[in-house]
Each structure stands twice: as structure tokens, then as C-alpha cells.
Amino acid sequence: MVDLARIAVRGLLHRKKRSWLTIIGILIGITAVVALVSLGESMQLAVRRSFEELGYDVVMILPGELGGGFGGPSSFSTSFELDVDALSTVEGVGEIGLLNFQSVYVKADGTEGVIDALGVSDNIFSFFKVEIVAGRGFRPGERGVAILGQEIAGELGLGAGDTLQIEDRPFNVVGIYSADSRLDEDAIILPLVDLQELLGTQGVTMVLVRVAPGYDVGRTAERIEAFLYRSRGRRDLSVQTMEEVHEVVQRALGILGAFLGGIAGIALVVGGIGVMNTMYTAVLERTREIGVMKAVGARSSQIAVIFLLESGLMGLAGGALGTGLGSLLNFAAVTAAKRALGARVLEYGISWWLVLGAMGFSFLVGAIAGLLPARAAAKLDPVEALRYE
């Protein structure tokens, strides 16, 4: 086998240019597959981490139907009123955090504009952490204060201790926060009551419920759902566990990954056809040599193995190079995303199964593409092959 492989390698080296071109065909396909699949993995990794941060014992109450328009910005700014005291009596309901996400008109030092504001209940930072990089966070019951995102603080030229006007009311900037993503750093955090007063509403746009220790998250979510229907008389709110949300997101990412992988797969198929073409040419070109090998005693199976190894090795070479290039592309993409969006939106990571899988698969693509040409070579009649000019 090793010796047949040596003959195969000789064959490949003999027509270097064509071998390389064929290998590049496979390389492109595998590069695309590896880059896209690993990018999907990076995204899933980042999503999983952010969900773990929030905790799987948290249930979200959002306006609208479950699944319908999940994640759309409108669902985040549609506000609703809710009897929090009654909600807290539902079995299994622990801490309740309230959020209201709106746009507000802000004026500071001559600059003004509309920015996103997040009104939060005092306890909200026990649900998710916000990193305070300057100043401090809110104190319980504190009013008329604001925490600015690093990005927007820079744009407005404000630091901790400064004041700004929100809807013509003065607020003290007590702290500056940074977030995982620069996208999330252009908002302003206010006490919920202040935001509600500014907008003249009692509403919230999202309620977070921590399930009390010892209670099942799914069951508690069902009880909350039942309570909401009983107290409101309609299903205008949806209750989602983090697990459900995570699942939806993972599924979406999975579909995206499969779709991209499929497109990349087409490139790989084209590469495979390139291998087949090259191998048919090689068989034709080396007809006489095949005849000679048969004359000196090669069995048909040995001829087939030589050609299968040739095509398989081209696949493997393309696969190895493609895997390297693909992970390099992924690394570049993740690095670029980090630089553009900040912090850790994506994580660079390439799994060993992807590497092995990609290489194994590319060898397989090569070998399968070589199957018919190898068969054609093995089936050649030695006398006719020797006579071939």
C-alpha cells in the first residue's frame, strides 16, 4: 500500500501544475466550509456564553406571541403594564426585574439628540452584570441619576459627575459602563421610575423573573403564563425561559450554518468534479503505462488503488490547506468583528472534529471523485492499453 502510494505521489508530482490546480479546486471548497462552519461555531459559542451569564433560571415576559418576531426591535419597545405584586405571589416566582427600553431626547453641552434609554428596576444588576468603568452604579431608591455607555459618553463629551438634560430634566451622570459589544455602549441607563415619569407611563417592555431555588423553571413559566392569562384575560404577553430562547437562537444559527455550509458544499462538489476531470485525463494519458503495469503483473485492484490514492491525496492536500486557510479566515473575521464591535461578541475557536472532519471529508471527496476514473483504469484491457498511442 505504501509503495502504491509512492507511485501515486510520483504520478501527482509528474503533472505538478494540473495537480495543484485541482487541489486548489478542493481547497476553495474546504476553505469555505471550514470558515463558515467555524464562524457558526464561534457565534454559537458567544451566544451560549451570554445565556449562561444571564442564567437559565430566568424567565422573560415579553409583549407579543412567542416566536413571533422574536428579537425584533419593536418587541423591545412595546410597553405593557403588569401587576408586579400579584406576579410575585405566583408559586416559584423569586426576584422580579423590570426593564423599559425607549428612545429619549438628550441634551448636553450643546450637543443633543435621540438615544436609547434603558429604565431599570433597582435589582436589575443581579440579573445581568454591567461593568462600571468610571464612577459607580445606582444606589437603591436613587432618582435623577444616569449611567452612560462608554461610546455615547464619548460622543456627548460627558464623564462621571457631569449632568445632562433628558427630556428637559437634569440627570447626574454617576457612572460609565462598558459592554461586551460596542453596539450596546451607546445607551443610557436610568432608574425605571424616572424613565416612566419622563414618558408618562407605568409600563415596562420586559420583565425578568428569577425562579426561586428548588422550583422547576419550565413549570414556573407555565404557572406565570396561566397567571397572566387569568389576570389579563388575553394572551398578549409571552413567557419565555432562557432555555427556550437559547434553543430558538441556536436553531436559527444552526439553520444559518447549514445553509452556509450547503453553499460551501457546492464549491466542494465543483472541486470534486475537478478531481474527476483531472483523473480521467490522467488515466487517458497514462493508458500505456497502465498497460505496462498490467504486463509486469499489476492486478486490476492494485491499479485502482494507485489512482484512488492519487485522487484521494489531491483531496487530502486540498483539505489540509483549506482547513488551514479556513481557520485563518475565521480568525481574521473574528478579530475584525472584535475590533469593529468591541470586546467579545465572537470567540475564535475551531474544534478538532471540524479539522479532522474536513480533512477526512476532503479525502473522501477526492477518492469518490476518483472512483470512476480508477475503475476505468483498472478495467483497461492490457493489450489495448499497450497499443494505445
Place this chain on the structure above:
Amino acid sequence: MRGEAIVELEGVWKVYRMGRRRRIEVEALRGVYLRVERGEFLAVMGPSGSGKSTLLHLMGCLDRPTRGRVLFEGEDISSMRPATLARIRNRRVGFVFQSFNLAPTLTALGNVELPMIFAGVPRGERLRRARELLARVGLRERERHLPNELSGGEQQRVAIARALVNSPDLLLADEPTGNLDTETGREVLSLISGAHGGGVTVVVVTHDPEVAAAAVRALRIRDGRIVGGTDG
């Protein structure tokens, strides 16, 4: 007294189908009876297209007859599996062709190794024997050369080394000197004679009288039939 036969042809016909739809039938051999005895040096002479090469291919188990029987050491090759025929070609027969037919991607050494690779001989043993055979044909210094870096005579000497490397019983040469100048042809012929001297049965197909003269027995073939022969 008749010696032991290594190959026998009994009423052998070989009909090739040629052309685009394989409709044209060419009768390459038309009822050939021939007996090659162990240790013989036989020359088969005839013009081109007379069926000489076909005869050689059948004797070397490279092809099967359309009609009649080819017996290799008494066994009908038509009833043998392709793998068995490949094994006979590998271990018992050595081929030398007019156009040398070396694998262009392999060095002289690699070409001589080739039959042993298919025989499953371990690498160390292979190199030893290949070098020994190359030395015997005087090409020990040229082992790293590719065929296109060798002269015609050198290529044919590599081919002879390759044909002999698995110690065959039967050496079949198809116009071995046909592409060589007289002097080089003589060298090649003496290598073939040397093989015969070493106990190998040799059948040479040729239209070169000098080659035929080196043989112990000569036969004439014309239009697919043996038309006469001479002894000595």
C-alpha cells in the same frame, strides 16, 4: 526427445474487434499450433501485422484466445481468473517491448522495482535486487535517472532488468532491437542471450535476421499462421 513444454498453443484464434463500434473484425491469429519448451530460445519472424505481437501477448498471459487453447505449464489460461493471470505475468513472465515502455514518472531504479512492488516484496529486498539487476545490465550509475534522461539502448536495458527482476521462467521480447541502432541492438541482444544462458526460456518476436540468428529455433508467421520454421 521432447522436453517439458512451458507454453503450448493449440489451434489458437485471436479476433480483435476494432473501429468505433467494434464492428471491424481483425483475425490476428488463425489457428496457431505452437509448443515452447523449457530452456528454449525461440525467434518468431514475420512482417508487421502478421500476428507476432498477439502471439507474444497470448504466451505471456496478457490476453486470452478467441478460440483454441493456450496452456501455460499445462494449464488452460482461459479458465484462469484475471488475478491469477496477473500473478503469472508478475512472477513467471518477463516482457520486453520494442518501445521500451518504461513508466515515465519512475526512475530507472523505480521501474525495475515495479514488478516487485506488485509482488509485495519488501523495500529493502527490492532495492537490493533492483540494483543487482541494474548492475547486470551495466546501468548501476544511472539508477536515479528518469526514462527521458536515458538513451534508447539504456532504456531497453532497464526494461530487460525489469523483465528479469522477479526471476521469470519465460522472457518474451517484442522487437527488442527494433528502435535501436545496430550496435546498441547487439548489446541488448547479448543481454537477452545472457538471460537464456542463465536458464530462462526466451521467445523473441522480430523481423531482424540478426536477432533470429541468435535464437536456437526460428519460426515464420504470416497472416496469422505459422508458415514454416528452421532449427538452429
